Amino acid sequence: MTDQAVPAAEHPAERRPRQGAAAGKPATIYDVAHAAGVSHQTVSRYLKGFEGIRPETRAKVERALAELDYRPNLTARSLTTGRSRRIGALTHDIDKYGPSKILGSASAAARDAGYVLDVVTLDTTDTASIREALAIIAEHDVEGILALSSTDEMTHAFEGIDFRVPALIAAEPDEPSRVQSQLATVGMPALVAHLAELGHRRLIFLAGPHHWSAARNRTRALEVAAESQGIEVAAVLEGDWSARSGHELIRDLPEIDATAIVSANDQMALGAILALSERGLEVPGDVSVTGIDDLPDAAFYTPPLTTLRMDLSGRGRAAFAELLSRIDGSEAHEPAPVQSELIVRSSTGPAPR
Amino acid sequence: MTDQAVPAAEHPAERRPRQGAAAGKPATIYDVAHAAGVSHQTVSRYLKGFEGIRPETRAKVERALAELDYRPNLTARSLTTGRSRRIGALTHDIDKYGPSKILGSASAAARDAGYVLDVVTLDTTDTASIREALAIIAEHDVEGILALSSTDEMTHAFEGIDFRVPALIAAEPDEPSRVQSQLATVGMPALVAHLAELGHRRLIFLAGPHHWSAARNRTRALEVAAESQGIEVAAVLEGDWSARSGHELIRDLPEIDATAIVSANDQMALGAILALSERGLEVPGDVSVTGIDDLPDAAFYTPPLTTLRMDLSGRGRAAFAELLSRIDGSEAHEPAPVQSELIVRSSTGPAPR
DNA sequence: CTCGGTCTTGTTACCGGCCACATTGGTGCA
DNA sequence: TGCACCAATGTGGCCGGTAACAAGACCGAG
Incomplete structure (x- = not known):
């Protein structure tokens, strides 16, 4: 509490020349504290929203803060708090x-919660490269890990790893659950019923790749719905989600032994429609086609696609919310069940007799 | 240098109970150093790949590292080095x-360079929300900032901000440059020439939203190419990139006063094709339609779309490379020029007389 | 045998925050 | 008037690394 200058024992910030935004490095709380004539801790308290600071002290800190254009260094903060605010x-x-x-909606949810997503993309689907990507993520000191695509390789890569932080795969789960049951109990039956009402009795299913849990999910839901409504599944053909694969599968079929094609996503349906037209078949005159997802573009296919609208944004948000609740231990507020809804457009019509 | 135990002055790590992966917190270099019987600095040197370490010391460190399942804490590292390896x-x-x-390719390039992308998504396009997103990013201690969508609002939001780190907008630039000139000098002229050869003399252009630099770019390139080849642009209609907007623009047109529609992207072309068919016009029999981008789906539209393939991945990679070179001051190895290539499919055909 | 240089390793300070604890000044009450 | 108590603020340590410098061991040369 003496006021006499102690030559070298001055605060570290002393040695650094006075600096604003224009100068070299960003201001720290020490710079601010010095400028305000208070201790760094007072600045820290102010920043934290601590109430018990005298108005005039508060004013001094605020002035210094503004003057130096102070911005907190999240790296330093997370070193002590252990919270990086990064997923x-x-x-x-x-x-x-x-x-x-899904990524976009998860990212939006993250932003709203003050988090940022560290995105690492995978070139290939093999387990090894997933592991490698996980290693990169782990180094970057994240508070949680979110896998946005749900394949067997992903599941496998996640097994037996000690992440030290919560990790989850955003998925249409294999196991019975809200998502699955909504699709299986409401969405898919509605789609099949729609076809049945139009007189269709045999359909071909274009499935997604089997190593995706969402694909298996959708296949099973279709089979169950068809069975229960007495609709015959003439064939289940496995594609890779792409329009190309949908096109090839239908193009290479010896004969179209059904009056309807149900595709596990809209893009394969798009390919199927083209292949049908190349075979001289009309949609929906000769064959009806449906998709799943309801891409924004699907309403503008020729013809506009009848499809099941899936709430992908909801999935991203729900996945993030679930992860967040695991991170801070708070109870996950039960997310609204993910809905699928039948959207009828003109790619489906009465079955030809 | 005495060996006598100094009670409380032991190393911090001493106080913490022995711990492996199974225990609480992850191991630090101090833990490793203690386990190996060396100083933390030796461990740090090993980790950095320093050569001058005696083989037996090296072995001890390696063993301890493996035993404790050590993983570096990037937060702590970046606090001292100032390098967060985050964009x-x-x-x-x-x-x-x-x-x-673009995001995917930039992310892949980042990963290859040992970086990770902190993604913040924007819900709206206004400058204020961009600024807010920038503030979030700034707090997260990134080494550079990359904007993946190039709108006027983005440009505006970037102006007059002191980022303290390199920041750039990945864009098809407004100003003359490789990208623009390749599209303007090669791609677009080829597209227009293709239509001219088919006998088209008047076309309608579906432009992208004017506040996107890529949209302006494409509009200008088309106008120039059309002008120089004596093709008349009957109308320039501004959409918002979506199939919906392409559909509405063509649907609401009093009359189709042209034999070809050139769209600034594939999705608006998709909407246009549907609108034409709803008007009873055949593509390409009555009207030819072209897009730009060459989405994977564009080859499977009905009819498959003639389009200009744009190298979006190249854009993402190039943007990241440019940013990286600004960060570490290295010379940007001139990226391969971004190419656009004419892809002729069946949505274009001879102009009706 | 001593001295300087090199090789290897250890010690201490520091990055920019947060936390626990210490200290100061003012107030209420006996 | 003295003292306990509380509100406001300051001090020092710590998080997990890196950097600068110091120190000990070993070497050859004078």
Whole structure:
């Protein structure tokens, strides 16, 4: 409490020349404290929103803060608090609609919660490269890990790893659950019923790749719905979600032994429609086609696609919310169940007799 | 240098109970150093790849490292080095193909360079929300900032801000440059020439939203190419990149006073095709339609779309490379020029007389 | 045998925050 | 008037690394 200058024992910040935004390095709380004539701790308290600071002290701090254009250094903060406010996100096929939509909504949810997503993309689907990506994420000191695409390889890569932080795969789960049951109990039956009402009795299913849990989910839901409504599934053909694969599967079929094609996503349906038209078949005159997802573009296919609208944004948000609740131990407020809704457009019509 | 135990002055790590991966917190270099019987600095040197370590010391460190399942704490490292190995990425419309493709490729490039992208998504396009997103990014201690979508609002939001780190907008630039000139000098002229050869003399252009620099770019390139080849642009209609807008623009047109529609992207072309068919016009029999981008789906539209393939991945990679070179001051190895290539499919055909 | 240089390793300070604890000044009450 | 108590603020340590410098061991040369 003496006022006499102690030559070298001055505060570290003393040695640094006075600096504002224009100068070299960003201001720290020490710079601010010095400028305000208070201790760094007082600044820290102010920043934290501590109430018990005298008005005039508060004013001094505020002035210094503004003057130096202070911005907190989150790196330093997270070193002591252990909270980095960062979530590692892992995805492949980010250029595909589904994953990128989920990513976007998860990212928006993250932002609203003050988090940022550290995105690492995967080039390939093999377990080894997923592991590698996980290692990168782990180094970056994230508070949680979110996998945006749910394949067997992903599940496998997640097994037996000690992440030290919560990790989860955003998925249409294999196991019975809200999502699955909503699709299986409401969405898919509605789609099949729609076809049945139009007189269709045999359909071909274009499935997604089997190593995706969402694909298995959708296949099973379709089979159950068809069975229970007495609709025959003439064939289940496995594609890779792409329009190309939908096109090839239908193009290479010896004969179209059904009056309807149900596709596990809209893009394969798009390919199927083209292949049908190349075979001289009309949609929906000769064959009806349906998709799943309801891409924004699906309403503008020729013809506009009848499809099941899936709430992908909801999935991203729900996944993030779930992860967040695991991170801070708070109870996950039960997310609204993810809905699927039948959207009838003109790609479906009465079955030809 | 005495060996006698100094009660409380032991190393911090001493006080913590022995711990492996199974125990509480992750191991630090101090833990490793203690386990190996060396100083933490020796461990740090080993980790850095320092050569001058005696083989037996090296072995001890390696053993301890493995035993404790040590993983470096990047937060602590970046606090001293000032290098966080993190890039802030800013985008809206991440669920659209263009931005997500650019994001994906930028992210892949980042990963290869040992960086991670901190993604913040924008809900709206206004400058204020961009600024807010930038503030979030700035707090997260990134080494650079990359904006993935290039709108006027983005440019505006970037102006007059002291980022303290390199920041750039990945764009098809307004100013003459490689990208623009390749599109303007090669791609677009090829597209227009293709239509001219088919006998088209009047076309309608579906432009992207004017506040996107890429949209202005494409509009200007088209106008120039059309002018120089004696093709008349009957109308320039501004959409918002979506299939919906392409559909509405063509649907609401009093008359189709042209034999070809050139769209600034594939999705508006998709909407246009549907609108034409609803008007009873055949593509390409009555009207030819072209797009730009060459989405994977564009080859499977009905009819498959003639389009200009744009190298979006190249854009993402190039943007990241440029940013990286600004960060570490290295010379940017001139990236391969971004190419656009004419892809002729069946949505274009001879002009009706 | 001593001295300087090199090689290897250890010690201490520091990055920018937060936390626990210490200290100061003012107030109420006996 | 003295003292306990509380409100406001300051001090020092710590988080987990890196950097600068110091120190001990070993070497050859004078």
